[in-house]
Amino acid sequence: MFERLKSLWVIGTTVGALAFLVPSLAIAQSDPLPSWNDTAPKAAIVEFVDKVSKEGSPDFVPEPERIAVFDNDGTLWIEQPMYVQLAFALDRVKAEAPSHPEWATTQPFQAVLEGDMKALTAAGEKGLLELIMATHAGMTTAQFEKIASEWIATARDPRFKKPYTELVYQPMLELLAYLRANGFKTFIVSGGGIEFMRPWTEKVYGVPPEQVVGSSIKTKFAMKDGAPTLFRLPEVNFIDDKAGKPVGIQEHIGRRPIAAFGNSDGDLEMLQWTTLAEGPRFGLIVHHTDAEREYAYDRKSEFGHLDLALDAAAINKWTVVDMKADWKQIFPGN
Known part of the structure; x- marks a missing residue:
């Protein structure tokens, strides 16, 4: 159920310095992917990039058409034991609870405050949507950006005890x-909230806010005390997950990507849209197989459910990354 609700969470630094250093480091080294083992996925990536970026190659793709799209949760950073933006929503309920004494006896807020995940799950989509609207709407875009930025700077993952922005994948x-060093323009296309991601993606990934595609709630322009503002309304605008991802790509980017990177069934349609077309195409799935360094999960996971897309990878000849076998390291600095 949680996989279906992934996009609802969205409705609504050390790592930064490292991310900005990566381009120059990668170019300076003879191996552009030093955290990847010399296995088939790495070879497939290098072969694809070489053939589409080398002038004179029969598969050469002009630079403006070299578009690569990346899912975020589970593809670029951690998504267990729950999506990061869900953790943000739950923390916001706890932070706002003193102003809402009625939440102590009202579901699904009571479940959050009591840490009752069983009751929270039982609340279903309707209950979780209530949480999202209570924590992501009813404020200006500037207010939400400030709240989200402060949270991402201070929150810590429960297992690794580190900021979530330090739990990004070094190989990615x-x-x-x-x-980017080979003329690609990189975009994030995530079920996560577009306004939740934009404040920090450039610092962490080198992806500027205008190259982030995500789910959104409706926003209204208004003059407030003589100043122009954008106000976040408690209404769904767009869900950028599953079949919504190709739509989001078309509406935000306007070009069909030639490379797509994901990790779950929520990315299936994006991979299909990218790869099932003429010309050189590349699809890659990150398969979480390393329980010791990160997590091992796929077909039975509520978060990052990978089932249909894993089967489709074999049929469509997408590259599947075995994290345990194909990555020398998972996170920066470890």
């Missing part, structure tokens, strides 16, 4: 830099 940071 290198891949982003490698693609």
Whole structure:
């Protein structure tokens, strides 16, 4: 159920310095992907990039058409034990609870305050949508950006005890830099909230806010005390997940990507839209197989559910990354 609701969470630094250093480091080294083992996925990436970026190659793709799209949760950073933006929503309920004494006896807020995940799950989509609207709407875009930015700077992952922005995947940071060094434009296309991601993606991934595609709630322009403002309304605007991802790509980017990177069934349609067309195409799935360094999960996981897309990878000849076997390291600095 949680996989279906991934996009609802969105409705609504050390790592930064490292991310900006990655491009120059990658170019300076003979190996542009040093955190990748010399296995088939790395070879497939290098082969694809070489053939589409080398002038004179029969598969050469002009630079403006070299578009690569990346899912975020589980593809660029951690998504267990729950999506990061869901953790943000739950923390916001706890922070706002003193102003809402009625939440102590009202579901699904009571479940959040009591840490009752069973009751929270039982609340279903309707209940979780209530949480999202209570924590992501009813404020200006500037207010929401401030709240989200402060949270992402201070929140810590429960297992690794680190900021979430330090739990990004070093091999994927290198891949982003490698693609950009070879004329690609890199976009994030996530079920996560577009306004939740935009304040920090440039610092962490080198992806500016205008190259972030995500889910959104409706926003209204208004003059307030003589100043122009954008106000976040408690209404769904767009869900950028599953079949919504190709739509979001078309509406925000306007070009069909030639490379797509994901990790779950929520990315299936994006991979299909990118790869099932003429010309050189590349699709990659990050398969979480390393329980010791990160997590191992796929077909039975509520978060990052990977089932249909894993089967489709074999049929469509997408590259599947086995994190345990194909990555020398998972996070920066470890």
